[in-house]
Amino acid sequence: MIVKFDSVSSRAGLCNFSLSIPLDQVTLLYDPSKIFSASILRAMLGLDEIYSGNIYYDGIDLDQYFADGVQTSKLGYVFDEGIMLSNLSLQENLLLPLHWVKPELDTAQSDALISHWMELFELKLDLKQRPELCRPGQLKLLGFVRTLLVNPNYLLLDDPFYLLNKLEREILYRVIKQLKASYPMLIASIDDEFGAGFADAIIDLSSFQDNFSY
Amino acid sequence: MTNKRQKKSGAGFFLFLAVTLREAFRAKSNRQMSSMVVFRQILFTGYEALPLISFLALAIGGLVILQGSNLLQDFGQGIWVHIILVTVVVNELSGILTALVVIARSGTAISTELGNMRVRREIDLVESFGISPIGYLVVSRILGVVIATTVLVLYFNLVAVLGGWLFTRMFNQLDFRTFISGFLSVLKFSHVISAVIKSICFGLIISTVSTYQGLSVQRASTEVPQRTIKAVVISIFAVILVDMLITWLFWVLL
Numbered sequence: 473m474i475v476k477f478d479s480v481s482s483r484a485g486l487c488n489f490s491l492s493i494p495l496d497q498v499t500l501l502y503d504p505s506k507i508f509s510a511s512i513l514r515a516m517l518g519l520d521e522i523y524s525g526n527i528y529y530d531g532i533d534l535d536q537y538f539a540d541g542v543q544t545s546k547l548g549y550v551f552d553e554g555i556m557l558s559n560l561s562l563q564e565n566l567l568l569p570l571h572w573v574k575p576e577l578d579t580a581q582s583d584a585l586i587s588h589w590m591e592l593f594e595l596k597l598d599l600k601q602r603p604e605l606c607r608p609g610q611l612k613l614l615g616f617v618r619t620l621l622v623n624p625n626y627l628l629l630d631d632p633f634y635l636l637n638k639l640e641r642e643i644l645y646r647v648i649k650q651l652k653a654s655y656p657m658l659i660a661s662i663d664d665e666f667g668a669g670f671a672d673a674i675i676d677l678s679s680f681q682d683n684f685s686y
Numbered sequence: 687m688t689n690k691r692q693k694k695s696g697a698g699f700f701l702f703l704a705v706t707l708r709e710a711f712r713a714k715s716n717r718q719m720s721s722m723v724v725f726r727q728i729l730f731t732g733y734e735a736l737p738l739i740s741f742l743a744l745a746i747g748g749l750v751i752l753q754g755s756n757l758l759q760d761f762g763q764g765i766w767v768h769i770i771l772v773t774v775v776v777n778e779l780s781g782i783l784t785a786l787v788v789i790a791r792s793g794t795a796i797s798t799e800l801g802n803m804r805v806r807r808e809i810d811l812v813e814s815f816g817i818s819p820i821g822y823l824v825v826s827r828i829l830g831v832v833i834a835t836t837v838l839v840l841y842f843n844l845v846a847v848l849g850g851w852l853f854t855r856m857f858n859q860l861d862f863r864t865f866i867s868g869f870l871s872v873l874k875f876s877h878v879i880s881a882v883i884k885s886i887c888f889g890l891i892i893s894t895v896s897t898y899q900g901l902s903v904q905r906a907s908t909e910v911p912q913r914t915i916k917a918v919v920i921s922i923f924a925v926i927l928v929d930m931l932i933t934w935l936f937w938v939l940l
Contacts, residue, residue, distance in 0.1 A: 519810050544815040555811045559726075559799070569815040 473530050473626070475516055480525035484511035488525070489683040493675065495626050498652055500671035501660045506631060508677050508684045509660030510552065513628050517549055545573045548624030552631040554611025556603035563599035566618050573622045589617040592650075594643050608635040613644065620651075627657040633666070702820070702898050706828065709821040720826050727830025731792040732837055738791075742783055743842040747849025750774050755857055768872040771850050776877050777933070780842040785888040785925045788835050789918055793896040796827055797917040800900025801910035809901065819901065828893040835889030839881055880936050884929060891924045 473495040480489045485507065493499060493512075503509035514520040515527060518534055527534040538546070556565045566586055570577065577585075586599070593613045603611055612635045619627065632648065633641050648657070652670075661667055667674045677684075754770040800823065803809050812819050851865045899917035903909045 514810075517814055519813055538816060540816075549814045551807065551811065551814075553807070555807050557803075557808050557811065558806065568817075572815055572817055 476528045476531075477512070477515070478526045478528065480515060480527060481523045482511060482515050483521035483523065484514055485685045486511055486515060486520075487683050487685050489680065490525075491675070491680070493658065494673065495658060496656050497672040498657045498659065498670065500667035500674045501658065501677055502662075502664050502667055502674050503660060503677040504662055505677075505684075505686070506552075506660075506662050507686070508680070510630055511684070512677075513549065513630050513658070513660055516628065517547060544569045544619070544624060545622050546625050547628050548619040548622065548626065549628045550615050550619050550630065550632065552634045554603075554606075554608055554613070554615045554635065556611055556614065558603055561600050561602060562597060562606070562614060565603065566599070566614065566621060569618060570621045585621055586617070589620050592647055593617060609637050609640045612636060613640060616644070616647070625656075627651070627655045629657060629659045631660055631662065633661075633663065699898055702901075703894065705820050706824055706894065706897075709818060709825045710828070720822060723823070723826035724830045724833075727792075727827050728834045730795065731788060731831050732834030735787055735791055735834075735838060736841070738787055739784060739838055739842055740845050742787070743780070743845035744849035744852070746779055746783065747771070747775060747846030748853035750779075750846075751850040751853040752856075755854075767850075767854070768869045771847065771869060772872050772877055775846045775850075776843050776873065776881055778929070780839050780846060781881060781884040781888060782925070782929060784835060784839045784842050784885065785892065786922070788831065788838070788889070788892050789921045789925070792831055792834075793892045793917055793921050794914050796831075796893065796896040797900040797914040798910055800897060801903035801913050802907070804901060804903040805905065805907050805910065824897040824901070827897055828890065831893035832886055832889035835892070836882060836885040839885035839888075843881065876936060876940050880932065884932050887928050887932065888925050891928060892921045895921045895924065 475493045475495055477486075477489050477491045477493075480486050482489075489512075491512075493501075501509040501512060511520065515522065516534075518538055529537040556562070557568070560568070563586070567582060570582060570585070590597075593616060595610065595613055595617065597606065597610060597614075606614070629648075632644060636644060649670075651657075659667070659671065664674070750771055751767060754767050800809075803823075809819050809823075812822055847866070847869060850869075851860070851862055854860050854865060896917045899913040899920070903913050
């Protein structure tokens with residue numbers, strides 16, 4: 473699949489921005505500023521206000537592509553920060569998109585899925601607790617778990633190593649190396665060294681600086 | 687291409703209202719509306735407000751009787767005390783005072799909570815799942831506040847009548863049955879209907895205004911208290927105006 477930005481200007485700073493991004497592989501958006509690539513990912517998901525221009529998924533307009541309202545099963549977006557709904561427990565947070573996409577799953581099936589991904593990320597947490605009791609790195613890894621639970625077609629990772637300590641970075645690197653075979657990914661990163669050893673293609677956003685207002 | 691948020695910011699409150707109504711009317715088939723959010727809202731707006739409402743209702747019911755008794759001393763109390771109780775408490779004060787309590791507790795809480803959710807990007811998170819924040823966060827809260835406000839107004843009236851009787855006993859040994867039968871002889875079905883309609887409207891106004899103001903926060907945390915103050919002021923104005931309108935309509939029609 474190709475996602476095409478056609479002269480897009482957005483509230484978050486994209487200015488007449490045009491680019492075609494291949495999604496059926498591991499593509500890295502190298503962006504030392506971090507906010508340019510984050511704006512691209514947000515615009516791709518329809519989270520940003522688009523002033524002009526269009527975004528197409530294989531020629532299909534973004535609004536039409538997400539018209540069925542289940543975009544999380546199409547594009548699994550992992551935020552740069554481990555964002556959780558603060559009024560829900562960790563478990564309720566993990567289950568929210570899962571039950572939205574797969575309402576047929578019973579409690580045992582959901583719990584089994586959660587356990588599988590928690591083990592893979594080496595997370596040992598009391599899921600009944602509220603998010604504010606967890607470290608930012610733990611929340612970030614839980615964000616990965618939440619996204620992977622719904623088994624999306626593509627993974628969109630916004631600065632995946634941000635907020636992680638050394639140990640958590642190693643765990644995450646090991647997991648996404650495993651996932652590389654089964655999940656096409658679009659990764660926004662400030663780390664070109666990571667990209668050089670990991671991605672199939674790198675798009676250097678430094679050459680598009682005129683298309684972003686900081 | 688028209689972006690969802692672009693549409694929202696463009697037409698403001700009325701578009702928000704239209705989307706909310708659309709989401710509410712398909713609530714039966716709407717998986718986005720969370721029964722847990724509705725339940726928690728009823729618990730917070732209704733159950734947790736009971737001590738304050740009880741105190742207010744007892745005091746108001748009693749004070750109305752006290753003032754009425756003073757005024758009517760020379761004329762003999764008779765039915766006039768009950769008429770004052772129905773006219774002042776059931777028709778007006780129960781709805782207005784309950785609405786003020788709901789604004790002070792739940793309106794501010796909803797606006798602050800949703801505003802902070804916007805600042806912490808939790809609204810973006812919900813949207814990234816493909817879940818409508820209006821269906822999930824707004825409709826559930828509106829439903830919870832409307833149910834809780836309606837029940838609270840009815841509860842206020844019951845406790846106020848009880849307060850009225852307790853204060854009446856200070857002046858004469860009127861038994862409860864006699865007091866209630868006198869009260870019921872004055873109370874008309876239209877009074878109850880008016881109170882219920884007002885409470886539903888007040889609940890709708892408070893919850894809609896508060897959720898709209900909360901979701902109108904953009905990025906800065908300093909916007910949250912500003913939006914909360916706006917939600918309180920607009921809610922008070924709108925509640926009083928709608929109260930006057932409904933009272934006028936009942937006065938004209940009945």
